Amino acid sequence: MEWREEGIVLGVRRQGETSVVAEVMTRSRGRHLGLVRGGRSRRLQPVLQPGNTVDATWRARLDEHLGFMTVEPVHLRAARLMESAVGLYGIQLLAAHLRLLPERDAHPRLFDTLALIVEHLDDPVAAGSLILRFEIALLEELGFGLDLETCAATGGRDDLVYVSPKSGRAVSRDAGEPWRDRLLPLPAFLKGDVSPASADVAEGFRMTGFFLARHVWEPRAIKEPDARVGTLGVIARSRASAEG
Template sequence: MIGFAPRVYAISMQWSDQAIILGIRRHGESSVIAEVMTSGHGRHLGLVRGGRSRSMQPVLQPGNSVEVTWRARLDEHLGEFRVEPMQLRAARLMEAAISVYGIQALGALLRLLPERDPHPHLYEALAVIVDHLQDPADAGELFVRFELAVLNDLGFGLDLSECAATGRRDELVYVSPKSGRAVSSDAGAPYAERMLALPAFLSGSRNAADHDGLAAAFRLTAHFLNRHVYEPRGIDASSARDGFVQATLKAFREAPKSAPQIVPPVG
């Protein structure tokens, strides 16, 4: 009886998507592994052959918008990226400490989420922020809202819409450090020393963030990121965040600007 070898079919996975470069690392002599945030496929890694070439290095810089085509035999494989430039921002982003630290801190936040888990609203928010990173007031407010959105997607969203004790939607000036819910001035007054400040620009007010409000917002999001994410996972917050906060507040004092018209979604 004659035996026949089974026929093996090559299975190929492929998709194309818009993406923003988060970072790269060397791989072999001439290639790199690129980390990107995509519109429909979440944070994704892929091998870029020839990524260290003179023509590709300017494209594969953090903050640049590109179109990527990913291919692999199986979905769980690393796969390869073909990268086409769309909007190259990196040279401009390297001009100021705010934007240098900012793009690094944004990447660190996105790494808290599972790889390849789609978060299209975070991609859209990231695209807005990278276009405003050189403006202190815009960058600071947008970054805080991005942190709130990441917390929400991790399952630790803050409820800043009404008072936890009374249901009031006005005079919201505190946040409970345990529940993450807003508290009105009257209800929170007896516990003021234990409360976190709720900046007006996060409580439904149309006012732009001022320096003190922005500093309070950074403390607010840092508290809940530490409480719910960094401490339970046994990891430290990105040092880039500290650099971004310090550079933003310093520049904000020197050149305050109005709030942006477009803000990332929080929900």
């Protein structure tokens, strides 16, 4: 068995004295692991940093084996990401989110979104809205997609300002008014070309965090990733500073 494809490095773990097991996200092979011989060498260590894009070749006798992976650099952006707090936290968060998916399952939409985010991950203002959209897409890929297009009560598409915590569906202002204290806010920028403000991004993360906790973290007996807490803190401070 053999394949070759570009992938984004999510992480590595040490294997023996000189090798590592590399974890990369690819478009058609999903999240994939492979043993990289000499992965701890001076040549390969800088290449196998989270956030870098590599040309990966994977080989194994049988498909279910761990296999051997060789990598060549394509786009080395890890050094730039490590210079910013949001870059450091953000790539860890994205990796933690992707590990919620089965290994080797293709998720091209998430790969494309990841590829876009890592280009802007050192910019806290842009990173916030992009990571939020990634979490919405992740919920959909996990089978818990949100319906933010039509009102759960009326079927209309106008003035959607809430999200039902029960159904994950949008609710219009008038229909949701009697239960406004029980509903989650729906950020305006998710429904159009409105530029996201700090409050909108924070409300958006509150919304995705609620559904991730209910459908993903709690059923698996895991907690919200520490990297998410760190990422959201950096984004909030940076956006508040930019807008102030």
